[in-house]
Amino acid sequence: MEAKRDMGHLPLRERNKQRTIRQIVEAARTLFREVGYERTTMDMVAVKAEVSRGTLFNYFPTKMVLLLPFAGDLYEQYVQPAVHKYLETQPEMLDVLRFLFLKIGEQILTHPDIEQALRQEFYSPQSTMNAVTNRTGFFDMLQALVSYGQQRGEVRTDIAVEKLAHYIGILYLSLVRPMGDGVRSPSGYTAEVETLLAFLRNALCS
Amino acid sequence: MEAKRDMGHLPLRERNKQRTIRQIVEAARTLFREVGYERTTMDMVAVKAEVSRGTLFNYFPTKMVLLLPFAGDLYEQYVQPAVHKYLETQPEMLDVLRFLFLKIGEQILTHPDIEQALRQEFYSPQSTMNAVTNRTGFFDMLQALVSYGQQRGEVRTDIAVEKLAHYIGILYLSLVRPMGDGVRSPSGYTAEVETLLAFLRNALCS
Structure with missing residues (x-):
């Protein structure tokens, strides 16, 4: 191809x-x-x-579908550059994950229009987020972070990088869903991220 | 309520x-x-x-929606009783998870009609499986298994039982999807289950 x-x-x-x-x-x-x-x-x-x-x-x-490129813009403009800048300080891989998830929370999920749109389409926020993340290279970012963690000796090497990135992405997306339903507050989101990171801390170590 | x-x-x-x-x-x-x-x-x-x-x-x-109660029947008839019987031998929690996932693979996913249906509806096999698992008490089963693992000292207690069960369920459902697409063979499914269990072995321990 x-x-x-x-x-x-x-x-x-x-x-x-x-x-x-x-x-x-x-x-x-x-x-x-x-x-x-x-x-x-x-x-x-x-x-x-x-x-x-x-x-x-x-x-x-639907109008909702048209929101995806816009969410992608926000990701490319506000999330990606911030993560790359943060990486220059050579942080632990899990700290980069936290940084990434919180930036998405701040810059995309709390954007009033997107929250509104996710709320309206509450039956499929996950597939929507899937579409956003597929287009924005979110999974590529996760793969790069897993490799980064492996190089630092923080992440297990017995499971393929793509697989680990997939697991992390899936778990993160499942965490985003309730916020779309309007059930969660930003502080609830932060707590969810911390719980997921605690889970991943063990899951990823060798 | x-x-x-x-x-x-x-x-x-x-x-x-x-x-x-x-x-x-x-x-x-x-x-x-x-x-x-x-x-x-x-x-x-x-x-x-x-x-x-x-x-x-x-x-x-759609006819597909009507397949859900049928898949639920298969789960209740073939999967649940087998898991309960296996539990009598007091196995490790991760071995029960393996047993559960493989039984679902054998008894439900390889059922020719269901494979066919999942293949037809390849855009939403995950939501279909979600509906099946919601109705069959699959998540209740996972919660019970997490508690069982905690009692045996095999599973961490710093994250809520429901949360751990949710993580396990989400990861398992994401693994089921490719089979619905017709990309995977039964041996591919077994390998996917083993990789997931390797990930969970670390993730769940305290």
């Missing part, structure tokens, strides 16, 4: 589709930032993206 | 609804057992349950 597909080699129809999707995502991003998620309507997205309502709903059946 | 609701105290409409649902579930159970999941149609379920197609689809939008 090619690592990266050259847009020039795609058939015209596919290129048009990709361009339309980019236009819609860009329009939604701008509106969410300027007008807010709540007050943005699908009609406004269609007008700004210069596509018909039919086309918009064909690619994005 | 009452532990058990007395049907006699429910309004007539609610009682009728409950009875209709029971009739449908019973009809589907019987058909799946006698005719097989694949060859059972929603029309056959409606006829056997003596309800209209409209009523049937109102309560159960």
Whole structure:
């Protein structure tokens, strides 16, 4: 499989589709930032993206789906750089995990629009978070952190890096769900993170 | 909250609804057992349950949803009693977990109809398994096993029983998903279970 597909080699129809999707995502991003998620309507997205309502709903059946790229932006803008900066101080791997989870809590989960959206879609916050994390390279980050921990001799090497990263990611996502339901407070979130870290401290050591 | 609701105290409409649902579930159970999941149609379920197609689809939008009580039957008939019998030999808690996971693999996941159904609904096997496990008392079983492990001094007591059971359940469900996608073989499943147990061995000890 090619690592990266050259847009020039795609058939015209596919290129048009990709361009339309980019236009819609860009329009939604701008509106969410300027007008807010709540007050943005699908009609406004269609007008700004210069596509018909039919086309918009064909690619994005709900407004919620359009929030994912926005959440991805927040992750790339606020979470990733902060983690990379923190890594320069050569902290313990578990401290990096704590830092990562708390940053996501601060910068993404408490963002009023996202909390609102997760609350509305309370049946599927986990699949939503899955989609966010798949797109943002959250699992790649976890793999990098597991490798980092192994290099420091803090993390077991008898289980594959991808597997350990998967376990950590799954457990973290299951912790995010209740917050989406609006049941948890930020302090509840911090406590959940600490409990998970206590569990992982034993699980990850060799 | 009452532990058990007395049907006699429910309004007539609610009682009728409950009875209709029971009739449908019973009809589907019987058909799946006698005719097989694949060859059972929603029309056959409606006829056997003596309800209209409209009523049937109102309560159960897909045939897949009707498979849940059937999977629950398999769990109660083949998995639970086997685990209880195994517990009489006073095994280590992790050996009971292995026994439980492998029994589910043998008796439920490899059931041709369920594998087929999970394969068809490959977008949501996890939510399906969640529904199965919620109804069958799978999480209750995990809680009981964690307590059992604590009594034997094998399991940490610094994290709440419910929390540990939740972590174990979430990790197990994430392992079930790929099998639903048809990517894994039974031997792959066994290997996944062993890796998870290696992870849990450290995670659970104090």
